Amino acid sequence: MERKRGTVRDLRRDNRSVLLWSLYFDQPMSRQDLSQATGLSPASVSNVTRELISEGVVVEAGSVDSDGGRPRVLLRMNPDYGYVIGVDVGETRIRVELFDLMMTVRAKADYPLNPHEHGAGKVVDGILAGLAAVLADGAVDSSAVLGVGIGVPGVVEQGSEALVHGQTYDWDAVPLESMLRAGGTELPLYIDNGAKTMGQAELWFGAGRGAQNAVIALIGSGVGASIITNGSTYRGSTSSAGEWGHTTVMVGGRTCRCGSSGCLEAYVGAEAILDRYGSLRGGPPLPGDDQESALAALISAAATSPPAAEVLDGTVRYLGAGIAGLINLFNPERIILGGWAGLLLGERSLPAIREAARQHSLRQPFAETSIELCRLGPDAVALGAATLPVERLLNGAATPAAAGTNRSASLTTG
Amino acid sequence: MERKRGTVRDLRRDNRSVLLWSLYFDQPMSRQDLSQATGLSPASVSNVTRELISEGVVVEAGSVDSDGGRPRVLLRMNPDYGYVIGVDVGETRIRVELFDLMMTVRAKADYPLNPHEHGAGKVVDGILAGLAAVLADGAVDSSAVLGVGIGVPGVVEQGSEALVHGQTYDWDAVPLESMLRAGGTELPLYIDNGAKTMGQAELWFGAGRGAQNAVIALIGSGVGASIITNGSTYRGSTSSAGEWGHTTVMVGGRTCRCGSSGCLEAYVGAEAILDRYGSLRGGPPLPGDDQESALAALISAAATSPPAAEVLDGTVRYLGAGIAGLINLFNPERIILGGWAGLLLGERSLPAIREAARQHSLRQPFAETSIELCRLGPDAVALGAATLPVERLLNGAATPAAAGTNRSASLTTG
DNA sequence: CGCCTTATTTCATGACGTGATTTAACTCAC
DNA sequence: GTGAGTTAAATCACGTCATGAAATAAGGCG
Known part of the structure; x- marks a missing residue:
């Protein structure tokens, strides 16, 4: 998200953007509140506000208060200004x-x-069908949609057309964007890695609210992370930043499905945990075909089964070491543990994880970091993806399309 | 380095800053070149340039070229506009x-x-004496000094007055800034971690030039790093980001001087390398009281001595794993290996280090990353520290003091 | 020496943010 | 009720800025 500068018009766009961000996360606010929060003069807030209201992005929402003076008029975002779609x-x-x-x-x-059967074609078909379904179900015209955010597993190469490299899916440079275009949709598309969209969901609405520097650590079958620096998602030079799962925590250790050895994922990923337990017991995998119930079973078994406890203790230790590495490197305000396996582990062992992290990290940055659990659950990928077009709106993209059947169309100003 | 926005005057400052950065790193340039490079209109370049020339920051430096038209007038920074001091x-x-x-x-x-004997008092005395000495030696009046950058070991807490927490020095919240003030200096001070200043030196003038995302990995007696994100040094929430040395690469491994175990530093720091070699041989430490010559001796012994070779091979492997973690997490364009021990290791084994990093990192980000050696040598800490006040100047700090005995003082404009 | 070419400056214009000033919208005491 | 008091928001006049167009500067070339 570069901020082009230069002309005096860009300045206006910037101020508009600052104001929108402020309002979005602190609804409702009066013009005066906004002036304080943004540092803009009351006069400017008044001007920008008029513009936003006439566009329909912002609406007045009743007045409040009054201990003797003119009451403050509260402003809100207009939730029906436009709609966004998130795909997981x-x-x-x-x-x-x-x-x-x-x-x-x-x-x-x-x-x-x-x-x-993860053929790109199937996925594209599913997405297109889903788009049509939600639009019909929600009775929303596609012209009122600001954009569609899509969270996918694997690395997304942002170019003129997004390419998806999916390790899990065995996708290699799948041109998802143009495939969807070929499928007939004309909605603006925002494609990003699912861990990153989920991280953004937590950042905006979950355990990450207000954080400037944070890492959202996600543990599912595999292990990933979303890194927040200076208040926004860090992507690195080719958008693959945050691949935390393949950090080496044990040189020469267990073989990982990535081909390397000793990766964090080979110890704390759900698949790896179950595998370690299986080889410790020497028996067959735990009941339940799916990993989720198997891991839950393993965790509840730990109370009585020494081998299960041993596996989990080891997991906590590796996870703590991995988290400590994040703390040392990033010096974040917050580490947020999520993903379905992360939540299962965290619910049982958060204090132990914190302690393990403490042991492996430097005192000073550890003391500045809080380690918490995700608040939005594992379904936040779609939510986070849907924030991508909203982010663009807040950053001041010119009114996309005519967006909004539901505007109050009193444009008679002056 | 926040960029305050709001008024139209800030816009001017921003444009001025963009122009200065461009000129600083691409001297000399004509006004036309600048217009192209910055995206500003020729008219604006002309205006801003006039201001800069009248301030004395920029000077005209001859004209060049002319295949039929008016020759381009070249512009340069005025090297004598002001001076900066770097302290290591x-x-x-x-x-x-x-x-x-x-x-x-x-x-x-x-x-x-x-x-x-690293008492803060001694250090302060030394710095103050050094400042006086270089000013006298360079025949520069202190009013012409834009600022003093100081690179220190340990974490620097940037507050209203910088506090230094030095693990190595056993410093705990030493108020270096106010101590220097008490010592009588009135020069603007910029205190930062030495690894970060060295990283900035490489970023500006060394192997990091032009990189937007990079990590400068420093190996000396200990291990540190400087992280560059989006073109500038990343500090995290309390400026301790980049503590790479205490990343766990071997859960339950060697005890580290930080108190934890299995830290990268406990394997690839010079002290650790020598220690491992010592315990492998069972004998006394290598010749040379200082680590530097001892490590050099170890490296040259590796050609004939199997134990030495073994220790170094292990070191390469651990180092590769550590670097791979950086590649996965940050997805940088470049990893730059430095520090005196890093250079010794790198000169001998860079290809092996690259290979070890490849084995432990994901294919895609590894392919996008080049791994190189520092170009400025271990003395770049002071150079990098001195860039701090320059950075501030380029970012458009109001002309600090009257800086510059050497200005052409024709301020008679319109 | 005049014409051509290219770089830079000048000029008029339109936007913008802001402090000061008005106007709007209420409360409250009487 | 009604006017004084109080606070929020809008309006106004002003100064600053970047910019495209036009003018000017500075050289080459025939």
């Missing part, structure tokens, strides 16, 4: 959700995916 | 260097430090 391309299903501007869900659609 | 507080000495704006050395001074 998961291992077993595609989920599509329609939100209004304030991220209230308006419609949902799920498309199951055969775990062993 | 090392383990065995304090080094103070005086530079002009283009970082040409004008004077140097060294103050030896007893390795076992």
